Amino acid sequence: MQNMYKRTRLANGVVVAAEQIPTVRSVSVGFWLRTGSANEDATNNGASHFIEHMLFKGTERYSAREIAEAMDSIGGQLNAFTSREYTCYYARVLDEHLEFAISLLSEMLLRSRFHPVDLEKERGVVLEEINMYEDEPDELVHDLFASTVFDSHPLGMPILGTVDTISSLTRQQLLNYIAKYYTPSRILVAAAGNLEYEQLVELVDKHLGGYEALDTVEKHHSFVYKPTIATRYKQTEQVHLIVGAPGISRRDPDRYILEVLEAILGGGMSSRLFQELREERGLVYATYSFHSLFKDCGLWGAYAGTNREQMQTVIDAMVREMWRLISEPICEEELARAKQQLKGALLIGLESTSNRMSRIAKNELFMEEGLSAEEEIAIIEAVTVDDLRRLSQRILSQGLSLAAIGPVEESEVALPSLSVPEQPSAQ
Numbered sequence: 001m002q003n004m005y006k007r008t009r010l011a012n013g014v015v016v017a018a019e020q021i022p023t024v025r026s027v028s029v030g031f032w033l034r035t036g037s038a039n040e041d042a043t044n045n046g047a048s049h050f051i052e053h054m055l056f057k058g059t060e061r062y063s064a065r066e067i068a069e070a071m072d073s074i075g076g077q078l079n080a081f082t083s084r085e086y087t088c089y090y091a092r093v094l095d096e097h098l099e100f101a102i103s104l105l106s107e108m109l110l111r112s113r114f115h116p117v118d119l120e121k122e123r124g125v126v127l128e129e130i131n132m133y134e135d136e137p138d139e140l141v142h143d144l145f146a147s148t149v150f151d152s153h154p155l156g157m158p159i160l161g162t163v164d165t166i167s168s169l170t171r172q173q174l175l176n177y178i179a180k181y182y183t184p185s186r187i188l189v190a191a192a193g194n195l196e197y198e199q200l201v202e203l204v205d206k207h208l209g210g211y212e213a214l215d216t217v218e219k220h221h222s223f224v225y226k227p228t229i230a231t232r233y234k235q236t237e238q239v240h241l242i243v244g245a246p247g248i249s250r251r252d253p254d255r256y257i258l259e260v261l262e263a264i265l266g267g268g269m270s271s272r273l274f275q276e277l278r279e280e281r282g283l284v285y286a287t288y289s290f291h292s293l294f295k296d297c298g299l300w301g302a303y304a305g306t307n308r309e310q311m312q313t314v315i316d317a318m319v320r321e322m323w324r325l326i327s328e329p330i331c332e333e334e335l336a337r338a339k340q341q342l343k344g345a346l347l348i349g350l351e352s353t354s355n356r357m358s359r360i361a362k363n364e365l366f367m368e369e370g371l372s373a374e375e376e377i378a379i380i381e382a383v384t385v386d387d388l389r390r391l392s393q394r395i396l397s398q399g400l401s402l403a404a405i406g407p408v409e410e411s412e413v414a415l416p417s418l419s420v421p422e423q424p425s426a427q
Contacts, residue, residue, distance in 0.1 A: 004372050005360050006197050012212055013185035016204050017360050019192045021353060027098045027193030028357040030090035031105050034188070034365060035181035037161075038084045038154045038294070039218070046161015047177045049082040050126055050169060055089060056080070057118040060111040062104075064118070070104060078104070082159055085294055086365055092354055095194040099203055102189075106207035109182070119171055127167070130160050137240045137405045138286070138305055140232075145242040145403035148230040149299060153223040183213040188364050192356035223297075227399035231410040239311045239406030243318045243415070244301020245398045250293040250366045254394075256379045257387045258291055258300070263338035264330060264388070265289040265321065266302050270337060272321050273302055283314050295366060300395055308407055312414065319400065319416045325392035330385050343377050 005019040036048050057064045071078040076093035078101075089108060091101040133140060143158045150156030161169075189204050225246050248254055266273040266289025277284045287304040302322070306314045349355045350373055363370045371379070402415050 004370070005192075007364070008201050010184075010201075010205055010209050012209060013183075014187045014189065014204065014208050014211070015364060016189045016191075016201050017364050018190065018195060018197055018200050019356055019360060020195055020197055021193055021356070024194050024353060025095055026092055026353055027095050027101070027191060027195050028090065028092045028353040029098065029101055029105070029189065029191040029193075030088050030357055030361055031109055032188040032190060032361045032365060033087040033182060034085070034186040036083045036085045036087055037157055037159045038221075039181055040154060040157060042157075043165075044169060044173055044177060045157045045165040046126070046159075047169060047174055048087055049160055050122070050166065051174055051178060052080045052082045052087055052089070053122045053126060054114055054119065054174065055108045055112045057122055058113050058115060059107045060113065061107055067104065067108070070100075074100060076101065084155055084159060084292075088358075088361070090354070090357070098191075098195060098200070102200075102203045102207055109187075110208075110211060114171055114174060116171060119174075123166060123169075126160065127163060130163055130166065133160060137234055137236050137238075138303070141240040141242050141303070141403055141405045144230055144232055144405060145244065145301060145401070146299060148228050148401050148403050149225065149244070149246055150223055151226075153221050155221075155223075155294060155297070179213065180216050183215050184208070184211055185215050187211075188361055190357050190361035190364065192360060193353040225398060227401050227415075229402045229404075229410055229413060229415065231404045231408055231413060233407065233409060234405050236406045237307070238305040239308055239404055239408050240303070240305045241311070241315060241318070242301045242303050242403045243315065243322070243400055244299065245395055245400055247291050247298030247300030247395065248293065249296050249298055250362075251295075252293075252298075254387075254391050255293060256376070257383050257391045259342055260335070260338050260380060260383045261325065261388050261391060262289045262291055262300075263341050264334055265325065267338065268341055272324070273304070273318065276321055277304060277314060277317055281317070283310050283317070287318075311404075311406075311408065311412075315402065315413065316416055322392075322396060322400070326389055326396060330388055332385070335383070335385060335388070339380055339383070342380055346373055346376060 005017055007017040009015050040047055056067060074093060074097045076091055076097060078091045080089040089105055091105060093101045147156040191200055248258060265271060273287045277287045284304045284306045289302040292299040302318050304314050304318060400415055404413055
């Protein structure tokens with residue numbers, strides 16, 4: 001195995017990792033923080049995302065308008081996002097503007113003002129974002145599913161926070177959160193594009209090398225999974241459903257098997273769920289399977305949206321397709337098609353400097369192997385029918401949970417009671 005990128009740790013703990021791609025004219029650079037909503041609690045839920053917004057609202061050197069105008073004036077793109085386990089601030093610029101991008105991102109990270117007037121304005125923006133999310137039940141049901149599976153674990157809290165928590169968060173709480181989690185050892189600068197690696201390290205050291213802050217010990221959270229049905233009544237045209245269970249962690253050796261399994265179950269138009277629920281029976285417009293990999297655990301499930309009258313029929317069919325992953329052997333043709341789908345998605349994605357930058361960052365954030373595309377493809381090609389059955393049984397033996405949002409009460413939905421077949425013993 002050989003990393004496709006270079007890596008340096010600065011004296012203060014900041015990590016720089018980058019890949020040089022001389023055939024392009026752009027560079028994607030991201031400042032990644034090892035903190036997200038999973039680092040919050042009931043008193044500050046939404047702080048990570050609120051801080052992400054505030055870093056665009058003005059610094060000691062630039063106003064919010066000047067930040068936007070400065071990036072537009074060089075034809076670049078500047079944005080950010082928050083997840084459950086990390087936060088990223090990133091820019092995509094022409095190679096000649098890399099130094100400016102690093103300077104601007106550093107200014108935002110280290111010298112944002114958090115002016116009280118700006119904070120109150122942005123509080124209103126975040127509250128409207130929550131309201132907008134409330135109008136998207138197909139997205140909202142994922143939060144309900146996470147809270148159902150993870151119960152009181154921080155991974156079950158919404159990334160945006162709630163109206164109550166965002167309304168009550170103070171400036172000091174946000175600054176305290178930054179002091180605790182925006183420390184040098186949690187900062188990763190990842191980049192990909194037409195760059196000189198040594199110059200990149202020098203630039204990052206120039207702007208971030210003098211930053212010092214003490215780390216704090218993180219609390220470890222665990223949860224006990226109990227299969228559960230959770231519904232939320234909402235006057236919508238469709239009932240939005242997720243059926244699933246805890247998945248596996250990012251470090252689990254079965255994660256590539258899970259990629260293949262997802263492609264077969266609900267990864268595209270030829271997948272089992274799409275063919276059964278939409279093409280064969282006309283019960284849904286949208287259906288897919290998904291997985292989320294976290295540091296110590298994960299989520300696995302399938303989504304479908306349908307009308308209230310067909311809801312139970314769809315649930316039964318979804319569960320039946322999941323159990324078929326164990327009870328009926330997956331044919332070699334289906335397996336080969338899933339592998340080609342994953343291979344194509346991987347190679348096409350690597351044509352983007354932004355995707356390459358994200359790939360590097362996730363390798364570093366979660367201490368993954370840093371495999372080349374060829375090495376990943378080889379692992380995927382080695383997945384067997386027996387591997388898929390073994391992982392399916394491993395996940396499904398935990399029992400399934402159901403989350404539903406729409407004009408429905410909990411008493412009106414049920415999960416079929418099916419037994420997981422015994423795994424044949426090795427001969």
